[in-house]
Amino acid sequence: MTTNTIKSRFAPSPSGFLHLGNARTALFSALLARPEPGVFLLRIEDTDQGRSKAEYTQAVEEDLRWLGLNWQEGPSVGGEHGPYLQSERDTIYRNYFDVLEQEGLAYLCFCSDRELDLTRKTQLAAGQPPRYPGTCARLSPDEVVARLQRGLQPTLRFRVPPRQVVEFDDLVRGPQKFNSGDIGDFIIRRADGSPAFFFSNAIDDALMGVTHVLRGEDHLTNTPRQILLLEALGLRVPSYGHISMILGADGAPLSKRHGSRSIRELRETGYLPGAINNYMARLGHHYENNAYMELDGLAAEFGVGHLGRAPAHYDTTHLLHWQREAIVHAHSDVLWQWMGAEVHALVPEEDAPAFVAAVRANVIFPEHALKWARILCTDPLELNDNDARQVISEAGSAFFEHALAGLERHHADFKELVNHIKQETGAKGKALFHPLRAALTGELDGPEMTNVMPLLPLERARARLQACLEMADCK
Numbered sequence: 001m002t003t004n005t006i007k008s009r010f011a012p013s014p015s016g017f018l019h020l021g022n023a024r025t026a027l028f029s030a031l032l033a034r035p036e037p038g039v040f041l042l043r044i045e046d047t048d049q050g051r052s053k054a055e056y057t058q059a060v061e062e063d064l065r066w067l068g069l070n071w072q073e074g075p076s077v078g079g080e081h082g083p084y085l086q087s088e089r090d091t092i093y094r095n096y097f098d099v100l101e102q103e104g105l106a107y108l109c110f111c112s113d114r115e116l117d118l119t120r121k122t123q124l125a126a127g128q129p130p131r132y133p134g135t136c137a138r139l140s141p142d143e144v145v146a147r148l149q150r151g152l153q154p155t156l157r158f159r160v161p162p163r164q165v166v167e168f169d170d171l172v173r174g175p176q177k178f179n180s181g182d183i184g185d186f187i188i189r190r191a192d193g194s195p196a197f198f199f200s201n202a203i204d205d206a207l208m209g210v211t212h213v214l215r216g217e218d219h220l221t222n223t224p225r226q227i228l229l230l231e232a233l234g235l236r237v238p239s240y241g242h243i244s245m246i247l248g249a250d251g252a253p254l255s256k257r258h259g260s261r262s263i264r265e266l267r268e269t270g271y272l273p274g275a276i277n278n279y280m281a282r283l284g285h286h287y288e289n290n291a292y293m294e295l296d297g298l299a300a301e302f303g304v305g306h307l308g309r310a311p312a313h314y315d316t317t318h319l320l321h322w323q324r325e326a327i328v329h330a331h332s333d334v335l336w337q338w339m340g341a342e343v344h345a346l347v348p349e350e351d352a353p354a355f356v357a358a359v360r361a362n363v364i365f366p367e368h369a370l371k372w373a374r375i376l377c378t379d380p381l382e383l384n385d386n387d388a389r390q391v392i393s394e395a396g397s398a399f400f401e402h403a404l405a406g407l408e409r410h411h412a413d414f415k416e417l418v419n420h421i422k423q424e425t426g427a428k429g430k431a432l433f434h435p436l437r438a439a440l441t442g443e444l445d446g447p448e449m450t451n452v453m454p455l456l457p458l459e460r461a462r463a464r465l466q467a468c469l470e471m472a473d474c475k
């Protein structure tokens, strides 16, 4: 890796499925590093053993791969800075805890949760921001030993240097300035010995050579703490960019209530990865180009300068727009697979490309493809649509007599069939096309009939026209 190669990362905590919010963070990070020779790294932040589950780690990996957000360094693929699961990096963390403790940059804290809670409440009541008051920072070595001998389980706190100004230029939000005096000494190792987020997250970014951290704006106030920690250890500080939140239509942070679903649920509904990527890429990032793009295109026009500071708004209609676009652009084989087993069981395999071509413009989800597979590939036709029945009755029996004769002569050639009926009956426009479509598909709208005809076996088309002839007769 050369010195100015971009290395970005996604660092999820595996405590649930990937949602639009964190998937968008992953997408932006992946796009940032996509141009060669950039590196997109995946790190699993599973130090909180109570909340982390191996099944979520696996699910996150699967969902990222499904979106096409492949990582060049991380679990399953390896790399020179592994392991990439924080739960396997204990020895590394222990070394840095020792360094910090030996140099007096961190100290053991024996305060109980009850004591800390009480201090917090007192500070809040006095109108002060809650901050650790430094109680254990002043313990003598003897006092520390005495407490350890009593069997107390201490946490380790980072000693925040007093009277320092922490400044950084946020990639999204511009220059940021914090006073160290406003930051209380914070926990870097929990009482159970596990590393706290502030610590392992920052150390790993530095050790793994991450150059750019894109993450949610809820982490903005964590950044000065992490910078102080890295500076104390003489480790390299990455550039940070804090991405705006995603809000629902009511202005509240996006949740299930707004119809937001996990990437997994979206996939199960039938959304295509390209639809989700194109949608997410424009949630809080401005693209001049409104065309559907593959990841390379999205990456070529991605820039942190186009990331907005204002919150982004979730809108299902936009997601549906990109779903339609993704279908228009998908390869025929991809759409065939996407349509699923029920469609495959109905449509003869040799008809697959013709079927996909015929219905592509009329489907948004696989269930729509299934509807057309049933219409075209099963008997008999259910005429549930009253308007379609009416159109058939109005066309009259003579129309269908000529249609049947035309069918025998021209088979799947819809143009010729139409010409035949037109010549024989004088019908034109809607009066010509509507009854024919209704009779053959049971619907008044749908795919181009020229594409539909070759998918309807002659027998089936004949039976349908015959049924309509009888129906129109009984009028």
Ligand code: GLU
Pocket (backbone or CB within 6 Å): 010, 011, 012, 013, 045, 201, 213, 214, 215, 216, 219
């Ligand atoms: N594990 C953290 C989270 O999921 C990562 C935050 C970060 O990207 O730095 O919120």
